[in-house]
Each structure stands twice: as C-alpha cells, then as structure tokens.
Amino acid sequence: xxxxxxxxxxxxxxxSSLGAMAExxxxxxxxxxxxxxxVAAEQEMKMTKLTTTVLATLIGLGLSVPAFASDxxxxxxxxxxxxxxxxxxxxxxxxxxxxxxxxVYAVKDGKMYELYLDADLKIVKSKEES
Numbered sequence: 204x205x206x207x208x209x210x211x212x213x214x215x216x217x218x219s220s221l222g223a224m225a226e227x228x229x230x231x232x233x234x235x236x237x238x239x240x241x242v243a244a245e246q247e248m249k250m251t252k253l254t255t256t257v258l259a260t261l262i263g264l265g266l267s268v269p270a271f272a273s274d275x276x277x278x279x280x281x282x283x284x285x286x287x288x289x290x291x292x293x294x295x296x297x298x299x300x301x302x303x304x305x306x307v308y309a310v311k312d313g314k315m316y317e318l319y320l321d322a323d324l325k326i327v328k329s330k331e332e333s
Contacts, residue, residue: 274300284324293318304328 276284276298284307285295293309293316300306304327305320315332 274303276300276305280305280324284320287324288318 275281281298284298284305288295288307288309291311293307293311295307295309296315297308298305299308301319305324307316307318307320309316309318317330317332318326319328321327
C-alpha cells in the first residue's frame, strides 16, 4: 500500500504543479513575459528600419544637393571659355561655378590661377594660387 500511496502522491504533486502553472503567476506569467520580449524586439526592429530609411534619405539628399547648388556651364560654354583662355595663354584645368560666377582653374607661365568670369565670359577677378 505504501507503494500505491507513493505513486498517487507523485501524481497529485504533478497535477498540482501543472495546475499552479495554469493559474495567474504560473504559465500565464511566462507567456506575458515572452510576449513583452517579442513586442520589444518588434519595436526595436521597426526603429532600426526607420533609422536606416531616414539615414539613407539624408545621405541621398546630401549627395544630390551639391549637384543642384553648382551651376556648371554647359559643354558649349566650357568650350568657348577654353578656346578664349587658351588664346590668352592659359591652360584650362577645371571649369566650375561659384557665387553666380564662372570659376576657372588655369595655368599660365607655370603659375596656377583661379579666374572668375561674368555672364559675358569676361575675367572680372583673378587670383594667383601659390
């Protein structure tokens, strides 16, 4: 009889521990904690995606802004500038735009110059680079 009592006691102990897990504070508490971790992980993933999207947008805008800010003269104007300055003894290295003026980097007599041209392609300012 003691053997039967011992098996019955074990079964009752097992049932009571399973019942305790189903009660508040048992298995339900484990599920809530697991759910909270899942929700936190999903929120973190959403924030990571949002951060990545915002950074990609800002980088894209940052790379495209200089293209809009710089009004580089068209190919025909650049050819005209190069022809004109070559006739004056300059070797044109680069043509750009700055502050509404055409900016030309050129070499003459072994010296580097930064030339600024107006809309009529006249040199209005010249700086010798060292």
